[in-house]
Amino acid sequence: MENADLRAWLLARARELGFARVGLASCEPFEGERSHLETWFREGRGELLPYLDPKGLLDPRSLFPAARTALVGFFPYARPEAVPGAAPGSLRVSRYLWGADYHALMKARFQRLLEGAQEHCPGLEGRICVDTAPILERQMAVRAGLGWQGRHTLLIAGKGGSWGFLGVLLLDLELEPDPPFAASRCGSCSACLEACPTGALAPGLLDPRRCLSTYTLESEAEPPSEVLAAMPGARWVAGCDRCQEVCPWNREPIWGDPALWGGPSPLHTLSAEELPRNTSQWKKVTRRTGLRRVRHRHWLTNLARVLGK
Numbered sequence: 001m002e003n004a005d006l007r008a009w010l011l012a013r014a015r016e017l018g019f020a021r022v023g024l025a026s027c028e029p030f031e032g033e034r035s036h037l038e039t040w041f042r043e044g045r046g047e048l049l050p051y052l053d054p055k056g057l058l059d060p061r062s063l064f065p066a067a068r069t070a071l072v073g074f075f076p077y078a079r080p081e082a083v084p085g086a087a088p089g090s091l092r093v094s095r096y097l098w099g100a101d102y103h104a105l106m107k108a109r110f111q112r113l114l115e116g117a118q119e120h121c122p123g124l125e126g127r128i129c130v131d132t133a134p135i136l137e138r139q140m141a142v143r144a145g146l147g148w149q150g151r152h153t154l155l156i157a158g159k160g161g162s163w164g165f166l167g168v169l170l171l172d173l174e175l176e177p178d179p180p181f182a183a184s185r186c187g188s189c190s191a192c193l194e195a196c197p198t199g200a201l202a203p204g205l206l207d208p209r210r211c212l213s214t215y216t217l218e219s220e221a222e223p224p225s226e227v228l229a230a231m232p233g234a235r236w237v238a239g240c241d242r243c244q245e246v247c248p249w250n251r252e253p254i255w256g257d258p259a260l261w262g263g264p265s266p267l268h269t270l271s272a273e274e275l276p277r278n279t280s281q282w283k284k285v286t287r288r289t290g291l292r293r294v295r296h297r298h299w300l301t302n303l304a305r306v307l308g309k
């Protein structure tokens with residue numbers, strides 16, 4: 001198959017597999033991000049995320065030296081009826097944690113895409129990156145023309161909104177890239193900055209040391225006192241969606257497919273008092289979900305902090 005035909009096949013097949021937005025980008029290093037990223041690390045913002053390595057992040061080829069093209073996919077997950085904290089007395093669990101483990105789901109789709117491409121182009125090699133490999137997914141998505149990074153730093157896929165997982169398939173073949181997304185469309189809005197319960201956002205800059213997602217999912221470190229004080233009022237016990245909930249681009253976004261995500265689990269509908277406390281209940285309720293990566297011990301700490309105990 002000619003490269004132009006393979007390109008068209010890849011984009012069409014990725015859409016069939018559920019990626020609502022898809023684009024292609026080159027794998028050149030992100031030189032334009034270098035000073036911003038180095039400052040971010042120098043200021044200690046990455047101290048709670050030790051797996052992030054600035055050198056690797058800047059160069060997609062550090063993951064796969066043969067990479068020439070990155071296919072970036074946006075996979076929508078939120079649903080209009082699935083609203084964290086809507087059930088009386090319930091605590092808030094981030095939308096992306098409602099349902100099947102997205103790592104497995106996205107990887108399987110990219111695997112099918114890669115295998116299909118290999119049938120058309122024998123010898124083609126690729127590497128799948130779904131949140132588990134250090135890559136600047138959002139910047140790559142901008143480069144592939146999917147959207148822009150909002151002031152909350154997440155990718156906004158235009159009218160599609162920001163409720164979507166990003167995944168990247170690196171390929172060792174040069175394919176024509178899509179034009180990068182030109183500029184931010186946040187305009188004069190600052191809703192996310194104002195709504196953040198812990199003041200973790202400055203325009204285009206997130207401080208993970210103040211973000212609720214860091215302390216409820218990524219790190220068991222003790223939050224600073226002002227973050228701790230905000231937890232009972234915010235009621236986010238795993239992740240936090242507040243900066244996305246207020247974004248005007250999420251008023252009519254692309255919604256996820258309920259067939260993929262299933263219904264809410266007891267974690268979303270039980271009141272705080274009824275939520276699982278012991279290990280076996282926790283394991284049962286989080287089986288095959290994205291929440292499994294939160295240790296039971298961490299979950300209990302989150303519960304205690306949110307309940308102010």
Ligand code: SF4
Binds near residue numbers: 242
């Ligand atoms: S996820 Fe929550 S705490 Fe983190 S920046 Fe967004 S609103 Fe703030």
Ligand code: SF4
Binds near residue numbers: 153193
């Ligand atoms: S809430 Fe406003 S400033 Fe924040 S990302 Fe959305 S449009 Fe941009």
